[in-house]
Amino acid sequence: MSGQSAGHHEDCVQAAINTDAAAKSALVASWHRSSNLHRLDPAERKSPKRLTEAEFRRARQRIEPLQMAAQASLDRLYLAVGGVGCCVLLADRDGVPVDRRGAASDDGTFEDWGLWTGSVWSEESEGTNGIGTCLAERRALTIHRDQHFYTRNTLLSCTTAPIYDHEGNLAAALDVSSCRADLTEAFTNLISIAVADAARRIEAENFRRVFQRDRVLLLPETHSGLGGLIAIDSDDLVIGATRSAQVALGISRESLARRLPAMDVLCGAEHMEGSLDRAERAALQRALARTSGNISAAAEALGISRATLHRKLKRFELRRAH
Numbered sequence: 542m543s544g545q546s547a548g549h550h551e552d553c554v555q556a557a558i559n560t561d562a563a564a565k566s567a568l569v570a571s572w573h574r575s576s577n578l579h580r581l582d583p584a585e586r587k588s589p590k591r592l593t594e595a596e597f598r599r600a601r602q603r604i605e606p607l608q609m610a611a612q613a614s615l616d617r618l619y620l621a622v623g624g625v626g627c628c629v630l631l632a633d634r635d636g637v638p639v640d641r642r643g644a645a646s647d648d649g650t651f652e653d654w655g656l657w658t659g660s661v662w663s664e665e666s667e668g669t670n671g672i673g674t675c676l677a678e679r680r681a682l683t684i685h686r687d688q689h690f691y692t693r694n695t696l697l698s699c700t701t702a703p704i705y706d707h708e709g710n711l712a713a714a715l716d717v718s719s720c721r722a723d724l725t726e727a728f729t730n731l732i733s734i735a736v737a738d739a740a741r742r743i744e745a746e747n748f749r750r751v752f753q754r755d756r757v758l759l760l761p762e763t764h765s766g767l768g769g770l771i772a773i774d775s776d777d778l779v780i781g782a783t784r785s786a787q788v789a790l791g792i793s794r795e796s797l798a799r800r801l802p803a804m805d806v807l808c809g810a811e812h813m814e815g816s817l818d819r820a821e822r823a824a825l826q827r828a829l830a831r832t833s834g835n836i837s838a839a840a841e842a843l844g845i846s847r848a849t850l851h852r853k854l855k856r857f858e859l860r861r862a863h
Contacts, residue, residue, distance in 0.1 A: 547584070547692045550583065550687060550692045550695055551583045551584050551692055553687075554572050554576070554583045554690060555576075555583070557569045557572055558572050558573045558576050558577070567678065567682075568669065568688055571664065571668075571669040571674050571677070571678070571690070572668070572669055572690055574664065574677070575664065575668035575669055575690040576668075576690075579664065579665045579666075579668065581668045581690065581691070583668070583690055583691055583692055584692060585691055585693070586693055588653075588655050589655035589660040589661055589662060589666065589667055590660065590661040590666055591655075591659050591660055591661070592637060592659045592660075592661065597637070597639075597658070597659045600633055600635070600637050600639055601639045603633065604633045604634075604639055604712065604713060606747065606750070606751075607704070607706060607712055607713060607743070607747050608631060608639055608640055609750075610743060610746040610747035610750050611631055611640065611704075611713075611715075611743040611746070611747075613742075613746070614739045614742045614743045614746065615629055615631060615640060615642055615739075616642065617739065617742075618642070618715075618717070618735060618736065618739040619642035619643075621735050622717050622732055622735065623642060623643065623644055625719075625721070625724075625728070626644075626647060626719055626720070626721045627717050627718065627719045627721075627732070628641060628642065628643035628644075628647065628651050628656055628717070628718055628719075629641060629642040629643070629715075629716070629717055630656060630672070630715075630716040630717075630718065631713060631714075631715055631716075632662060632672045632676075632713060632714045632715075632716060633712075633713055634676060634711055634712055634713060634714075635661070635663055636661060636662040636663030636664070636666070636667075636672050636673045636676055636714070637658075637659065637660065637661055637662070637663075638656070638657065638658045638659070638660060638662065638672075638716075639658060640658065641656075641657065641658055643656075650720060651718075651720070654694075654696075654697065654720060656697075656718050663676065664676070664677045667690070667691065667694070668689070668690025668691050668694075669684060669688065669689055669690035670684055670689055670690070670691075670694060670697075670699060671683065671684045671697075671699025671700060671701035671714075671716050671718065672699065672701050672714045672716050674701075675701035675702065675703055675714045675716075676703065676711065676714050679703055679711055680703065681700075681701065681702040681703065681733065681736070681737050681740075682700075682701060683698070683699065683700040683701075683729055683732075683733055684697075684698075684699050684701075685698045685699075685729065686698055696720055696722070697718055697719070697720060698718065698719045698720075698721075698724050698729060699716055699717070699718045699719075700716065700717050700718075700729060700732045700733045700736050701714050701715065701716040701717075701736065702714070702715050702733075702736045702737045702739075702740040703740065704740050704743055704744055705744055705783065705784040706744075706747065707747055707748045707751040707752070707781060707783070708781075708794060709782070709783065709784035709787050709794060713743075715736055715739055715740045715743065716736070717732050717735070717736050741785075744783055744784075744785075745770055745783070748770050748772070748781065748783050749770070751772075751781065752772035752780070752781050755772045755773060755774050755775075755780065755781070755844070756772070756773045756774075756843070756844045757770050757771070757772050757773075758770065758771050758772075758773060758820075760786055760789055760790070761820065768785060768786070768789060769782065769783040769784070769785035769786030769787070769788075769789055770782070770783045770786055771783075771786050771790070771803075771806070773803045774800075775844055775845060775846070777802065777803045777804065777845065777849060778800040778801065778802060778803060779792075779797065779800065779801045779802070779803050779806050780797070780800055781797065782797060790806055790807075792806060807821075818857075821853070821857075822857045822859070824843070825839075825843075825850075825853055825854065825857060825859060826859065828842050828843050829859070836850060836851070
């Protein structure tokens with residue numbers, strides 16, 4: 542394990558959690574939780590817990606809609622990282638992988654390490670690790686080798702990002718794990734970008750599936766990187782928003798339940814009014830162009846009423862083509 546003995550790792554963990562470093566270091570704070578809250582011992586040698594077949598079946602059923610939405614992104618991510626000895630795991634909110642991608646030649650190694658469907662990788666069970674700590678802290682992170690709590694996991698490098706459902710609730714974690722000793726920091730950084738991008742794609746695909754009968758608007762990204770999707774019904778009411786959209790627009794799940802007028806939500810967003818107005822104006826123009834100026838056809842294509850379309854055309858001072 543990175544050229545140090547098992548005992549040395551255990552000593553480092555214990556020394557760190559016995560100081561005030563937990564107040565300054567997110568990693569040591571996780572070690573502290575693992576030891577003091579979850580009562581784990583870094584020297585523990587048991588393999589990760591495994592769910593029974595019945596328990597695993599129920600776990601998959603609970604996350605099945607999101608898992609189905611994730612298939613293309615899991616395939617794409619594995620194509621990017623599988624050739625260098627990594628596996629891809631989709632874990633539920635309890636830290637249990639319910640889907641994975643990996644090379645057949647590596648399957649034996651990963652299964653021995655517990656990087657397999659049905660294993661429990663919650664922080665409560667495995668201490669500091671990519672999946673469990675990502676879910677505990679609700680943020681993307683990498684737990685590299687000696688940063689793991691258990692000594693037996695210090696040959697692993699795990700890069701993980703949280704996934705939120707269509708209501709903005711933490712639903713899953715997407716992880717890329719490797720047992721390779723030659724995994725460089727530069728490549729780990731590339732993996733983190735790929736994992737974060739795939740997590741956003743899964744959230745977007747899941748959101749579109751939930752609101753497939755409604756209009757879905759992509760918000761422009763800001764300097765903070767936040768953007769997201771909102772769903773608008775035929776009455777121009779916002780009926781759904783991804784977590785990043787909720788943050789960007791400053792709206793709560795409680796207010797979403799009341800169905801907010803789309804124009805109020807969009808024009809009230811700080812620094813976004815101009816961008817969103819341009820986006821909506823462009824959408825109207827495209828709809829008119831595709832229907833050769835036919836108001837009824839354009840309104841139907843946009844999923845709004847003729848009266849609503851007329852109001853929007855008047856607001857943006859647009860004229861239909863003759």
